Amino acid sequence: MDSTIEAKLAAGLLPRHRPVKSWAGFGTGNACDGCDESILATEVEHELDFAKSPTLRLHATCEAIWRGLVAETQPATPQSAHMTMSLLSAEQLRQQIRVRLAQERLPAIVVGIYKTHQGTGRPCLVCLREIGPTQMEYEVDGVSVVLIAHEACYALWREESVSRRQEKRP
Ligand SMILES: [Zn+2]
Numbered sequence: 390m391d392s393t394i395e396a397k398l399a400a401g402l403l404p405r406h407r408p409v410k411s412w413a414g415f416g417t418g419n420a421c422d423g424c425d426e427s428i429l430a431t432e433v434e435h436e437l438d439f440a441k442s443p444t445l446r447l448h449a450t451c452e453a454i455w456r457g458l459v460a461e462t463q464p465a466t467p468q469s470a471h472m473t474m475s476l477l478s479a480e481q482l483r484q485q486i487r488v489r490l491a492q493e494r495l496p497a498i499v500v501g502i503y504k505t506h507q508g509t510g511r512p513c514l515v516c517l518r519e520i521g522p523t524q525m526e527y528e529v530d531g532v533s534v535v536l537i538a539h540e541a542c543y544a545l546w547r548e549e550s551v552s553r554r555q556e557k558r559p
Pocket residue numbers: 421422423424425426447448451
């Protein structure tokens with residue numbers, strides 16, 4: 390894996406500069422730009438946005454390797470300089486959904502009708518990360534608004550909506 394990333398760097402296929410923004414979340418099945426394996430929904434994916442080169446999606450481990458290789462050729466910048474969203478585990482994200490549902494900051498999914506299409510860069514309602522064009526966007530018809538979410542986020546959101554409805558029952 391190290392050598393693949395190293396080779397890509399040498400070939401100029403991977404950028405050597407630091408991202409302007411980086412995000413961490415769960416994979417959506419996209420191929421990792423480092424090792425070319427897909428990043429599963431159970432794996433942490435790092436999304437790195439660059440000003441002048443395409444967005445990179447990497448496994449957490451591949452991101453660390455890439456960062457290590459790039460760091461050797463660049464002066465280190467303070468960690469705080471790049472915005473890394475706190476790593477949320479599936480359980481933490483679920484907890485967050487539960488709280489937001491309880492506070493009605495997130496509407497419960499009542500109908501299981503949705504459309505899927507390519508992301509357009511709009512933020513996911515659940516994790517607030519943008520849904521990129523390579524990701525699948527779930528569009529749910531809400532009461533007066535269209536709700537959009539990542540596939541993985543939608544699944545958690547729906548599960549929580551359902552269990553919330555069951556709890557409410559006498
Ligand atoms: Zn990888």
